Amino acid sequence: MTHFPPLRALSLTTALACAALLGGCATSKGPTQTSYDFGPLGAPAAQAPSAPAGFPALVVADVTGPATLDNQRMFYRLMYADAQQSRPYAYNQWGATPLQLLSQRFKARLAQGGVKVLSTTDASGGVPILRLEVDEFAQNFDSATQSSAAISLRASVFRSHRLVDQRTFTRTTPATSADAPGGVRALAGTTDAVAADILAWLATLPAPMPGKLSAPMPAQ
Template identity: 65%
Template sequence: MIPAIRTRIAAISIAVLLGACASKGPSTAQYDFGPLPATAAAPATPASPTAIIIADIGGPASLDSERMHYRLLYADARQSRPYAYNQWTSTPLQLLTQRMKARIAQAGVKVLSTTDAAASTNLLRMEVEDFAQNFDTATSSSGVVRLRASVFRSHKLVDQKTFSRSAPAPSADAAGGARALADASDAVAADVLAWLAALPPSKE
């Protein structure tokens, strides 16, 4: 009787262990843009606006999700594929908004929200056109960020420009893509800062 009980207990234990292993699966890794580079942003020039309203960045619905995507340009550039076990800590649109605000504030410009500033203050609106990790080959990819920026003053359009940057991924995976997209986003932010500094000053 005792050997039979031991055998039954051992069988139950093995079944429970196998069930736990099957249900666990790979763990999900989460990524963001990492710490703000300490010296990446150029200081504000005398022509730069002293304060600016930055609206939340808009974009396609696919970027309003934490899912991480990539494209195999060598197979089908029209297909966006999701990583199975990797995601952003928040949506790419939110990450870009936070990064842009942080980079502009780092340059010495006061960043205001759409609810606490006067109508005459410069308003920056941005719309993402592309945000993707693109694989040229199975082992080589880059992060591409393209957005359209518009500056309004007293509800009138001052200027509009499209910015595009790409950065190589250090590895052919989600971690490499996150790094490349962060670098490309920082490069776009630097371009936007230079553009803002070159805009005509307010006459008010």
């Protein structure tokens, strides 16, 4: 005579088997997403310039740039394979958009350098305005084992709606490792270096004439 397991035992066995299968699926997930930012502000470099005398207060507008920097994806370029293609990391991203991170870092570094940083909503007549437009913000791989961070931006200072000066800043910093964490560290360090360059440049600009901070040009 053939003996079959009781129905209750069969149901319990099936349930346990399904639970084991589901548990296996739950533990076979892919790598988790990792988010990065520029880290703590830290102390300025020993050679960092002091506050420019001609700009005790400055309105610093939010950084602008291409659409690829207005989302949280982290991009890199394989310069040795196809320098025209920007590729996203699969499991690494920024904690905020690069434009937001750059805006926050530049304002913090300028304030740390002694500049009274104002927002566009706090602007008053005659207070100079600094506008920053990023052209490049990327981790570039020169080979499979070597990468670097590259930042290029245009800085423009306006006073009373007139352009005072404009300059392009470009910096490249080797990464300590050819991966996402190495790129993040290099980009953060490069951002701080560009901020120091901007402070030094501001110190070379002419100070506003007393009593003529917001006087418009007379009509002809």
